[in-house]
Amino acid sequence: MTVSSAIVASPELVRRDDDNGVVVLTLNTPHNRNALSLAMIEAVIAALDDIANDNKARVVVLAGAGQALSAGHDLKEMQAHRNDCDRGRDYYVELFARCAALMQAVVALPKPVIAAVEGIATAAGCQLVAACDLAVAGENARFGLSGVNYGLFCSTPLVAVGRAVPRKQAMEMALTGSLYSAQEAERFGLVNRVVPEGGALEEALALARTIANHSAPTLAIGKRAFYAQIERPLDEAYALASVAMIDNLAEPDSVEGLGAFLDKRRPVWGS
Numbered sequence: 001m002t003v004s005s006a007i008v009a010s011p012e013l014v015r016r017d018d019d020n021g022v023v024v025l026t027l028n029t030p031h032n033r034n035a036l037s038l039a040m041i042e043a044v045i046a047a048l049d050d051i052a053n054d055n056k057a058r059v060v061v062l063a064g065a066g067q068a069l070s071a072g073h074d075l076k077e078m079q080a081h082r083n084d085c086d087r088g089r090d091y092y093v094e095l096f097a098r099c100a101a102l103m104q105a106v107v108a109l110p111k112p113v114i115a116a117v118e119g120i121a122t123a124a125g126c127q128l129v130a131a132c133d134l135a136v137a138g139e140n141a142r143f144g145l146s147g148v149n150y151g152l153f154c155s156t157p158l159v160a161v162g163r164a165v166p167r168k169q170a171m172e173m174a175l176t177g178s179l180y181s182a183q184e185a186e187r188f189g190l191v192n193r194v195v196p197e198g199g200a201l202e203e204a205l206a207l208a209r210t211i212a213n214h215s216a217p218t219l220a221i222g223k224r225a226f227y228a229q230i231e232r233p234l235d236e237a238y239a240l241a242s243v244a245m246i247d248n249l250a251e252p253d254s255v256e257g258l259g260a261f262l263d264k265r266r267p268v269w270g271s
Contacts, residue, residue, distance in 0.1 A: 021058035030066025072123025110220035127157035
């Protein structure tokens, strides 16, 4: 894999590597378990913005350097802002607004995003996993909504986690602050699959390469439609999904794909 020449904000915080349409974004502050400081959040948002406008990028794999995907917000940074004249309120407002923007940017990105998790993904780090479209975990990975352990209920992480796993499981995670194994996370649907320790990135890359073989416009339409309909009432969901199918059929790649199937040949995607 070669390092992309694309410029992202704060390259020391987020490293980007490209290989045949698959982009790996690595959170790169292992000294604090890739904490989601305000600077880290902005760096990831900037990287996603670059990818959104990069026609060569087809699938994103999100990983973390060292022993974590992310341990969540930077608690030292949060605590330091208590010394601000407003006891940190303006900073906290900005922090949670930008974190919400990051999670929504992952969902809105017109390319699939796969989390590759080794070590821990806790609090906002667990939220990040839940926001991704797919997730692969090493067998020793651990997940949790740990905020309650230090007096801060994980209300914002529950937005993503509560949409990714059954509600009672999400509430148990937030109410107990416990760590859950990769196998438990797979069982209740937070991750798609568990692989031997150290193998999450390679498995995520293999999954990404499979997905990258498909039509990019088709994937973008499908991802957008899924998130638009999933929380809607059944009749609205079918209406939205039907429009997506009709729009998809108007795409040149759909004309090519259906024709290739009927002609018993491999499709040649136009984009």
